[in-house]
Amino acid sequence: MISVCFYFQVHQPVRLDQRYSFFDIGHRHVYRDDAANREILLKVAEKCYLPANRLMLDLIERHKGRFRISYAVSGVVLEQYQEFSPEVLASFRRLADTGCVEFIGETYYHSLAFLFSRDEFRRQVKMHARALEELFGAKPKTFRNTELIYNNDLAHEVEKMGYKVVLAEGADQVLGWRSPNFIYQPAGCTKLKALLKNYRLSDDIAFRFSDRNWSEWPISVERYASWLHSVAGSGEVINLFMDYETIGEHQWKDTGIFEFFDKLPDRILDHGDYAFETPAEAASRLDPMAQIDVPYFTSWADLERDVSAWLGNPMQDQAAELAYALEEKVLATHDDDMIATWREMLTSDHFYYMCTKWFSDGDVHKYFNPYETPHQAFITYMNALNDLGLRIDARNTASD
Amino acid sequence: MRVLMFGWEFPPFISGGLGTACLGLTKGLAQHGTDILFVLPRLDSDEEGRHLTLMGANRVRASVGLRQIRELRERVSVLEVLSPLRPYLTEKEYQAVVEEHEQLHTEDIIRQLESDFSGGYGENLMAEIVRYSFVGAHVAQTEEFDVIHSHDWMTAPAGIEAKRVSGKPLVVHAHALEFDRSGEHVNQQVYDLERAGFEAADRIIAVSHFTKDTIVKRYSIDSGKISVVHNAVSQERRLGQIRMEKAFHEKLVLFLGRITFQKGPDYFVEAAAKVLKKNPNVRFAMAGSGDMFPRMVERMAELRMADKFHFLGFVRGRDVERIYAMSDLYVMPSVSEPFGITPLEAMVYDVPSIVSKQSGVAEILDDAVKVDFWDVDRLAAEILDLLDNEERRLKLVESGRETLRKVQWELAAEKVLGVYRELAGRMT
Numbered sequence: 001m002i003s004v005c006f007y008f009q010v011h012q013p014v015r016l017d018q019r020y021s022f023f024d025i026g027h028r029h030v031y032r033d034d035a036a037n038r039e040i041l042l043k044v045a046e047k048c049y050l051p052a053n054r055l056m057l058d059l060i061e062r063h064k065g066r067f068r069i070s071y072a073v074s075g076v077v078l079e080q081y082q083e084f085s086p087e088v089l090a091s092f093r094r095l096a097d098t099g100c101v102e103f104i105g106e107t108y109y110h111s112l113a114f115l116f117s118r119d120e121f122r123r124q125v126k127m128h129a130r131a132l133e134e135l136f137g138a139k140p141k142t143f144r145n146t147e148l149i150y151n152n153d154l155a156h157e158v159e160k161m162g163y164k165v166v167l168a169e170g171a172d173q174v175l176g177w178r179s180p181n182f183i184y185q186p187a188g189c190t191k192l193k194a195l196l197k198n199y200r201l202s203d204d205i206a207f208r209f210s211d212r213n214w215s216e217w218p219i220s221v222e223r224y225a226s227w228l229h230s231v232a233g234s235g236e237v238i239n240l241f242m243d244y245e246t247i248g249e250h251q252w253k254d255t256g257i258f259e260f261f262d263k264l265p266d267r268i269l270d271h272g273d274y275a276f277e278t279p280a281e282a283a284s285r286l287d288p289m290a291q292i293d294v295p296y297f298t299s300w301a302d303l304e305r306d307v308s309a310w311l312g313n314p315m316q317d318q319a320a321e322l323a324y325a326l327e328e329k330v331l332a333t334h335d336d337d338m339i340a341t342w343r344e345m346l347t348s349d350h351f352y353y354m355c356t357k358w359f360s361d362g363d364v365h366k367y368f369n370p371y372e373t374p375h376q377a378f379i380t381y382m383n384a385l386n387d388l389g390l391r392i393d394a395r396n397t398a399s400d
Numbered sequence: 401m402r403v404l405m406f407g408w409e410f411p412p413f414i415s416g417g418l419g420t421a422c423l424g425l426t427k428g429l430a431q432h433g434t435d436i437l438f439v440l441p442r443l444d445s446d447e448e449g450r451h452l453t454l455m456g457a458n459r460v461r462a463s464v465g466l467r468q469i470r471e472l473r474e475r476v477s478v479l480e481v482l483s484p485l486r487p488y489l490t491e492k493e494y495q496a497v498v499e500e501h502e503q504l505h506t507e508d509i510i511r512q513l514e515s516d517f518s519g520g521y522g523e524n525l526m527a528e529i530v531r532y533s534f535v536g537a538h539v540a541q542t543e544e545f546d547v548i549h550s551h552d553w554m555t556a557p558a559g560i561e562a563k564r565v566s567g568k569p570l571v572v573h574a575h576a577l578e579f580d581r582s583g584e585h586v587n588q589q590v591y592d593l594e595r596a597g598f599e600a601a602d603r604i605i606a607v608s609h610f611t612k613d614t615i616v617k618r619y620s621i622d623s624g625k626i627s628v629v630h631n632a633v634s635q636e637r638r639l640g641q642i643r644m645e646k647a648f649h650e651k652l653v654l655f656l657g658r659i660t661f662q663k664g665p666d667y668f669v670e671a672a673a674k675v676l677k678k679n680p681n682v683r684f685a686m687a688g689s690g691d692m693f694p695r696m697v698e699r700m701a702e703l704r705m706a707d708k709f710h711f712l713g714f715v716r717g718r719d720v721e722r723i724y725a726m727s728d729l730y731v732m733p734s735v736s737e738p739f740g741i742t743p744l745e746a747m748v749y750d751v752p753s754i755v756s757k758q759s760g761v762a763e764i765l766d767d768a769v770k771v772d773f774w775d776v777d778r779l780a781a782e783i784l785d786l787l788d789n790e791e792r793r794l795k796l797v798e799s800g801r802e803t804l805r806k807v808q809w810e811l812a813a814e815k816v817l818g819v820y821r822e823l824a825g826r827m828t
Contacts, residue, residue, distance in 0.1 A: 021712065021713075022685065022710045022711070022712045023712075023719065023722060023723075025647050025648075025710075026646070026647015026648065027647065313698070313701075314698050314699075314701035314702035315697065315698060315701040315706075317701070318701040318702075318704055318706045319701075319706065321704075322706060322707055356698075373694070375693065375694050375697045375698070378697060378701065378706075379697065379711045379713070382706045382707075382710075383710070385707075386706075386707060386710070387647070389707065390647060390648060
């Protein structure tokens with residue numbers, strides 16, 4: 001049997017108020033742009049999350065348990081929908097109730113904590129696991145780090161935390177000639193299994209679906225299913241990982257993306273050897289084919305498939321260093337609001353907005369960037385962070 | 401005394417110090433009873449113009465008939481320096497504009513003047529300058545005045561044409577030169593226009609000896625023809641005498657100006673890093689925008705100062721006052737500064753300055769700390785000492801107050817009036 005593993009990423013950062021200026025430091029302590037966040041989250045809910053969840057629920061019901069999928073929903077997006085539109089959370093809960101959906105663990109704040117602080121990483125992972133259990137009634141067994149940022153150390157850490165499966169990018173620099181369509185065991189791990197994203201087949205949907213310059217455009221469900229079917233005999237699992245916003249937001253409704261997903265399960269199941277499984281199900285059924293040894297960080301971002309979308313230029317490095325340097329001091333305040341505000345500043349998107357790598361991935365970066373320039377993103381971020389730093393110091397001095 | 405004055409900027413629409421200087425000077429002249437007809441390329445409604453008559457070339461154009469245009473065309477020979485000009489462009493931007501407007505001819509400009517009476521303010525500054533010079537000639541024919549006074553090279557053609565049709569004496573006021581803006585990479589067309597103005601002038605007013613020397617050396621102008629009149633500063637404080645409270649305990653060192661080659665922002669950033677290595681209890685603020693802005697932000701981050709170094713972007717109005725009033729020390733590290741008004745503005749807020757020796761304002765600041773713009777080590781050492789040595793800092797604040805008593809537009813205007821009288825007397 002060859003299983004198809006869908007995993008959809010659901011995440012929206014808490015965007016900062018771009019009007020926050022130097023003159024606000026010390027005077028105004030709200031950094032988030034609530035109006036913009038509400039507007040964006042309601043828009044994405046309307047274009048993607050709500051209709052896509054309806055479609056998935058319908059597919060699950062129609063296929064009577066044979067259609068199975070997984071989601072990673074960040075803590076920050078859960079919190080925001082709690083506030084702006086609880087209806088979205090309810091629709092995810094209905095999906096959870098079907099028993100055909102797995103919810104995957106990650107860092108609550110969709111952060112780069114693993115690269116800067118193991119303690120903070122573990123705290124955010126536990127926070128997220130608790131939130132999933134509360135909302136959807138199950139502890140996560142599968143882990144995916146922010147934007148599939150991965151290396152041997154991460155796998156090791158995650159194994160220690162009790163996870164059974166970890167997701168990673170099937171990057172060329174990791175796999176070489178090998179296929180992403182098998183289960184692997186991370187180097188140094190004895191129980192943890194790794195599922196690697198088949199980036200060609202994933203990106204055919206996520207990035208190329210509506211690209212008129214793509215030689216396969218417009219792609220039919222039949223043709224796409226035939227590509228999956230051609231794996232038969234040379235693979236055991238096909239990992240299709242993508243942002244959930246692919247459905248309806250990155251690929252608009254009028255591209256036919258909803259119809260595509262509506263027909264896809266039937267066409268895939270036309271082949272008798274094919275089935276849908278969640279990552280945890282596939283991993284418990286299959287044994288690792290080989291070891292993967294990933295000493296350097298990989299991710300699913302940009303052509304480089306490394307961490308250069310978030311770190312590497314001086315603005316990103318400096319901002320992240322200063323943000324994580326506050327860890328000890330902010331925790332010492334024991335002020336939950338302040339700690340939460342600090343953690344919101346750790347969300348990886350803030351550093352993504354400061355990226356100056358405008359080469360082949362410039363378009364993608366621009367699409368996701370609310371700021372006019374990466375420098376503006378950095379300045380807004382630093383103004384907010386500098387105010388937070390002052391507040392933390394003031395609080396700690398007052399309680400000394 | 402009635403003066404026909406040509407200027408390209410007037411508050412509140414300022415992009416450099418030119419507009420501020422024009423406002424201050426005309427106010428000073430008005431205090432001496434001088435009548436001024438000030439012609440701007442465009443006049444909207446809220447310019448601060450109660451002390452003089454403001455005229456917008458855009459409105460003049462609307463009232464000029466076709467017949468008059470044809471007449472003017474007979475009488476006026478527009479300078480054939482068909483260069484695309486904009487006051488504060490970088491070399492690269494110049495190039496783009498040059499390519500776009502290579503095919504400009506006088507004929508086209510006349511046609512445009514005939515068809516464009518709506519007062520539209522085109523992208524192409526060169527065409528505007530030439531059209532503006534037509535308006536200058538027209539005004540010179542219809543108005544009564546004793547002297548023509550034009551500010552900087554954008555209005556030089558208008559001044560030249562006004563002189564040609566009226567026979568009145570021309571004063572050309574040099575606020576900034578192409579060499580200040582572009583170093584050795586001057587735009588030849590801008591240079592030619594500046595030089596044409598200087599040659600046609602009966603008298604040149606330079607804002608500093610620094611500028612006068614450049615005019616003599618680089619434009620081959622007889623030094624006897626050039627008078628130096630230093631700028632002054634408006635001393636009105638809308639915020640009153642209060643210091644702004646800072647959100648942090650560190651002392652604040654300010655840079656305020658365009659973030660361009662001319663202003664030396666890179667020396668400020670490098671000096672800040674050296675200061676912070678010795679004394680982490682300092683903060684720096686850089687206010688302004690310009691083509692070097694991204695590079696400065698990245699360099700600052702590279703030097704790992706982002707918790708101590710703040711970028712404000714372009715500040716205007718009340719925010720300018722706020723940032724001065726928050727600062728403890730002002731630094732103007734200009735590479736080449738014909739005058740440089742900001743240290744005087746800082747003084748109004750009791751903020752002492754370190755200025756580069758390559759600035760005109762240094763000539764009137766006997767007590768200010770002066771360093772070569774390139775001497776980052778020295779600049780850092782002076783910043784450290786002034787922040788450390790409060791006695792020395794307060795002495796500078798005191799001598800700044802002293803300076804302000806002498807640096808007043810009314811006094812500068814007196815010197816300009818002297819020039820007018822001499823020229824008007826010579827003519828009669």
